[in-house]
Amino acid sequence: MTATLPPPARAPLSPKDYASDQEVRWCPGCGDYAILKAVQKTLAEVGARPEQTVFVSGIGCSSRFPYYLATYGFHTIHGRAPAIATGVKLANPDLDVWVITGDGDGLSIGGNHLLHVLRRNVDVQILLFNNEIYGLTKGQYSPTSRPGTKSPSTPGGSLDHPVSPCAFALGAGARFVARSIDTLQAHQVDVLKRAHAHRGASFVELFQNCVVYNDGVFDDFTAKAVAADMQLPVVHGQPLLFGPGGEGRRGLRLLPGKLELEVVTIGEGGITAADVLVHDETNRTLANLLVALAPSRFPMAIGVLYCDPAPSYEREVHQQAAAAGPPGSLHDLLQKGNTWTV
Amino acid sequence: MTTASAVAPPPSRESRERVVIRFAGDSGDGMQVTGSQFTLETALAGNDLATFPDFPAEIRAPAGTTFGVSAFQIHFGANDVLTAGDELDALVAMNPAALTMNVDDLRRGGTLVVDTAAFTERNLSKAGYAANPLEDGSLADYRLLKVDITRLTEEAVKAFDITSRDAHRCRNMWALGLMLWMFDRERQATVDWLTKKFAAKPAIAAANVAALHAGHAFGETAELPSQLGAYTVPPAPVAPGRYRAVSGTEALAWGLIAGLKAAGLERMVFASYPITPASPILHTLAALKSYGVITFQAEDEIAAICAAIGASYAGTLGVTSSSGPGIALKTEGLGLAIATELPLVVIDSQRAGPSTGMPTKTEQSDLFQAVLGRNADAPLPVLAAATPADCFAVAIEAVRLATTYMTPVMLLSDESVANASEPWLLPDVAQLPRFPVRFRTDPAGFHPFSRDPKTLARVWARPGTAHLEHRIGGLERSYDTGHISYEPDNHERMTKVRAAKIAGIAQDIPLQTVALGEDRGALAVVGWGSTYGAVQQAVREVREEGRAVSHIHLRHLAPMPRNLGELLRGFEQVLVPELNNGQLVHLLRAAYLVPAEGLNQITGKPFKVSTVAAAIRERS
Numbered sequence: 001m002t003a004t005l006p007p008p009a010r011a012p013l014s015p016k017d018y019a020s021d022q023e024v025r026w027c028p029g030c031g032d033y034a035i036l037k038a039v040q041k042t043l044a045e046v047g048a049r050p051e052q053t054v055f056v057s058g059i060g061c062s063s064r065f066p067y068y069l070a071t072y073g074f075h076t077i078h079g080r081a082p083a084i085a086t087g088v089k090l091a092n093p094d095l096d097v098w099v100i101t102g103d104g105d106g107l108s109i110g111g112n113h114l115l116h117v118l119r120r121n122v123d124v125q126i127l128l129f130n131n132e133i134y135g136l137t138k139g140q141y142s143p144t145s146r147p148g149t150k151s152p153s154t155p156g157g158s159l160d161h162p163v164s165p166c167a168f169a170l171g172a173g174a175r176f177v178a179r180s181i182d183t184l185q186a187h188q189v190d191v192l193k194r195a196h197a198h199r200g201a202s203f204v205e206l207f208q209n210c211v212v213y214n215d216g217v218f219d220d221f222t223a224k225a226v227a228a229d230m231q232l233p234v235v236h237g238q239p240l241l242f243g244p245g246g247e248g249r250r251g252l253r254l255l256p257g258k259l260e261l262e263v264v265t266i267g268e269g270g271i272t273a274a275d276v277l278v279h280d281e282t283n284r285t286l287a288n289l290l291v292a293l294a295p296s297r298f299p300m301a302i303g304v305l306y307c308d309p310a311p312s313y314e315r316e317v318h319q320q321a322a323a324a325g326p327p328g329s330l331h332d333l334l335q336k337g338n339t340w341t342v
Numbered sequence: 343m344t345t346a347s348a349v350a351p352p353p354s355r356e357s358r359e360r361v362v363i364r365f366a367g368d369s370g371d372g373m374q375v376t377g378s379q380f381t382l383e384t385a386l387a388g389n390d391l392a393t394f395p396d397f398p399a400e401i402r403a404p405a406g407t408t409f410g411v412s413a414f415q416i417h418f419g420a421n422d423v424l425t426a427g428d429e430l431d432a433l434v435a436m437n438p439a440a441l442t443m444n445v446d447d448l449r450r451g452g453t454l455v456v457d458t459a460a461f462t463e464r465n466l467s468k469a470g471y472a473a474n475p476l477e478d479g480s481l482a483d484y485r486l487l488k489v490d491i492t493r494l495t496e497e498a499v500k501a502f503d504i505t506s507r508d509a510h511r512c513r514n515m516w517a518l519g520l521m522l523w524m525f526d527r528e529r530q531a532t533v534d535w536l537t538k539k540f541a542a543k544p545a546i547a548a549a550n551v552a553a554l555h556a557g558h559a560f561g562e563t564a565e566l567p568s569q570l571g572a573y574t575v576p577p578a579p580v581a582p583g584r585y586r587a588v589s590g591t592e593a594l595a596w597g598l599i600a601g602l603k604a605a606g607l608e609r610m611v612f613a614s615y616p617i618t619p620a621s622p623i624l625h626t627l628a629a630l631k632s633y634g635v636i637t638f639q640a641e642d643e644i645a646a647i648c649a650a651i652g653a654s655y656a657g658t659l660g661v662t663s664s665s666g667p668g669i670a671l672k673t674e675g676l677g678l679a680i681a682t683e684l685p686l687v688v689i690d691s692q693r694a695g696p697s698t699g700m701p702t703k704t705e706q707s708d709l710f711q712a713v714l715g716r717n718a719d720a721p722l723p724v725l726a727a728a729t730p731a732d733c734f735a736v737a738i739e740a741v742r743l744a745t746t747y748m749t750p751v752m753l754l755s756d757e758s759v760a761n762a763s764e765p766w767l768l769p770d771v772a773q774l775p776r777f778p779v780r781f782r783t784d785p786a787g788f789h790p791f792s793r794d795p796k797t798l799a800r801v802w803a804r805p806g807t808a809h810l811e812h813r814i815g816g817l818e819r820s821y822d823t824g825h826i827s828y829e830p831d832n833h834e835r836m837t838k839v840r841a842a843k844i845a846g847i848a849q850d851i852p853l854q855t856v857a858l859g860e861d862r863g864a865l866a867v868v869g870w871g872s873t874y875g876a877v878q879q880a881v882r883e884v885r886e887e888g889r890a891v892s893h894i895h896l897r898h899l900a901p902m903p904r905n906l907g908e909l910l911r912g913f914e915q916v917l918v919p920e921l922n923n924g925q926l927v928h929l930l931r932a933a934y935l936v937p938a939e940g941l942n943q944i945t946g947k948p949f950k951v952s953t954v955a956a957a958i959r960e961r962s
Contacts (some may be wrong), residue, residue: 020813022813022826045677050811051807052805052808054805069813072811072813073813074652074814075815076651076816077674077675077677077678080645083640083641083644083652084648084649084651084655085652086645086649087611087613087638087650087653087660088652088655088656089646090638090649090653091611091652091658092656092805092806094806101637112645113641113645114642163909178756180624261705317638320631325632327634328630328632329771330596330600330633331771333596333599333630334596338382338386338586338587340386340388340586341583341584342388342581342585
């Protein structure tokens with residue numbers, strides 16, 4: 001009995017095998033280096049075949065990413081990577097496509113395309129590097145900058161309200177929403193592997209520190225001194241606990257009588273581990289509550305916040321095309337309908 | 343000898359060489375369908391023909407208003423027909439608004455059919471009539487046939503179990519039936535079409551068929567004023583073969599599929615965003631999925647071109663389509679396709695502008711945009727379709743240039759060529775050109791911008807090919823390695839190479855020929871795109887008067903055929919008729935330093951033959 005033959009084997013690849021021969025040109029200390037490393041490690045761990053893998057990016061610091069990977073890569077135009085990636089998947093659904101974008105690229109000039117690639121559920125992994133600033137154009141505030149951000153274009157502080165990338169993704173109908181932090185190497189790799197395994201559009205917000213224009217903007221939850229207290233790593237089926245272990249460990253529960261979360265401390269006021277909410281990544285309502293948590297009142301939720309797969313767009317498009325019938329001939333097409341002979 | 347007879351003889355039909363008729367009514371009256379069915383029956387009768395659908399941008403404008411009038415014109419004849427006709431021999435006006443908007447185009451002595459029931463005080467006032475023109479003698483110049491089409495239709499369909507609204511909607515088929523009788527056409531294809539269209543509503547199908555037959559029978563049996571008569575138009579002597587009626591939109595869609603097959607590609611991704619008048623191409627291709635077509639209705643014009651670029655990058659044929667304002671939005675994407683040297687076909691169905699302009703009216707005003715309208719030095723080939731059937735060949739040529747030269751190609755159509763239709767001698771599919779794509783698979787010496795020394799096209803290496811993994815993008819790249827490069831000399835070299843690649847296409851397209859007349863003389867009339875018919879007919883007429891005039895019609899607008907300058911210099915004068923404020927005339931003067939002058943019409947309507955002919959006579 002014969003089974004389908006596996007693809008021609010290439011020797012297992014290590015993370016460095018996914019590095020291209022191009023010199024990396026980000027600023028020293030940029031969070032992008034750590035993300036690049038995590039992506040290379042992820043590719044190695046999932047056994048990605050370089051010839052089947054395509055990285056598509058827009059414009060901005062993050063969008064240089066494809067040049068540094070030894071896969072197929074397309075550095076496109078500002079904000080449009082999701083649309084180009086959609087075309088790639090429509091042309092060849094078997095390709096493994098990653099979209100690399102940033103807060104300006106993905107949520108300002110390209111907000112419309114991000115909305116639609118998510119709602120269509122095209123099977124791509126979208127990594128949005130959020131540094132809350134425009135780096136490549138030298139430090140203007142971005143759509144994720146907090147109110148009052150001083151920048152060359154907002155010397156008196158920015159006035160407009162920021163967009164939350166994960167809330168946007170959920171609102172757009174994304175079926176996979178996750179978060180990680182540039183400095184958390186192992187956590188990032190776990191999240192990226194989950195994103196890769198997910199069929200359909202997977203959206204990952206990566207908090208990325210811009211050392212030049214917005215250094216330390218995430219210190220309220222990433223600085224070593226506060227990290228344990230201010231990060232909530234969510235795991236499906238596990239209680240939403242954070243902070244140091246043992247007595248005094250904190251968790252989240254639903255505030256009785258309200259559709260809100262509150263922080264509780266185990267052992268205080270009769271609170272036990274059983275009172276703490278258990279993470280259910282298929283629960284969209286819970287995901288909406290988790291993405292809204294922010295320091296200083298709450299920890300920052302990271303990990304897979306929401307995952308509830310549905311058939312991907314390009315697969316359904318091709319199924320519909322296949323159902324249209326066997327390949328037709330041009331001759332028959334032209335002869336169809338009303339013709340006459342002279 | 344006299345013979346007494348109880349039965350009146352059948353009306354003797356007067357034979358006509360050519361006839362122009364127009365159906366006009368409310369946009370909800372089904373005039374486009376009526377015209378299309380008349381076209382089909384006329385094509386099946388073996389006449390040559392050309393059509394001009396003219397409809398408002400409003401989908402259902404308030405009933406009875408002048409801005410809601412929709413019309414369909416057809417010119418058919420016993421010899422070749424090149425335009426939809428300058429003036430009407432017959433006009434069907436379903437209401438006063440349709441009458442007032444169209445009657446000026448009816449020639450003196452022409453037949454005017456009106457539905458008297460629609461000439462109510464309210465409708466007359468909406469159309470701006472102070473008095474009823476059917477009664478005040480103002481239509482004395484025409485052969486007026488007053489028929490209560492509404493009542494006759496209602497009587498014809500009363501046996502069927504349908505609503506009075508549906509009964510009223512059969513009026514157009516009654517009018518069609520009468521006109522089919524008047525011009526001696528069959529009805530069967532329309533019966534078949536109605537039966538299929540209303541398959542789910544058999545009563546409505548049967549009522550429409552009954553109305554059609556009733557209109558026909560009215561002509562046959564009613565005591566029509568004898569001077570209205572009945573006509574016949576003999577078949578046109580045409581090349582033997584199998585024919586069908588084809589619209590520009592259909593020919594374009596089929597041509598893209600033919601191009602796909604000629605290139606040996608399995609799949610086309612057609613990505614588009616709805617816009618008038620380009621949307622019908624999307625609709626046509628969406629129904630042709632078994633021919634290797636994937637259609638994608640994108641979220642906007644930008645996403646549409648970007649998805650097409652992504653599809654080409656992945657090794658299929660990317661195609662996008664729009665009209666002027668949408669093409670403007672695609673401009674940055676065009677720059678990316680030029681910089682990354684990916685094949686792409688971009689169809690521009692031009693309309694009257696700028697901005698929203700007049701979306702359902704025709705114009706040729708995107709030529710500058712197509713040839714010149716991008717930032718930086720960013721050349722691409724530009725083609726234009728001359729007639730509905732020509733769209734087929736031009737689409738194949740667009741695919742050939744895109745895949746052979748790894749470049750986006752702009753194909754200019756327009757509102758009139760897209761919606762018009764004409765008989766088409768079906769090509770022998772086996773004889774169509776072949777230009778198979780060769781994807782790069784050999785890793786030896788590979789870099790993504792290595793070029794064919796003859797065409798200067800870069801290699802096409804699609805994702806999925808082992809050992810050819812590479813990165814491309816909008817940043818300038820090294821001529822020698824394909825890697826990012828900011829080297830000053832390299833940028834100049836790459837700019838020149840991109841330009842030379844496109845300019846070199848002139849060596850790979852036919853020499854410009856003269857469409858009619860000698861290749862030198864007193865006056866060359868140089869047209870492009872949908873003005874073909876009007877210019878050709880006008881030149882024919884003035885040549886019959888003995889004038890030394892030739893017609894040159896351009897398909898390739900960038901690069902232009904390599905002999906064009908020499909050809910134009912063989913004429914003392916060059917006249918360039920265009921439906922814009924002077925664009926090709928400017929390009930010709932700039933390229934060849936010839937004393938070309940423009941004949942420009944910017945009314946949203948096609949040229950009349952008489953307009954072009956008069957301009958020629960002034961100069962010859």
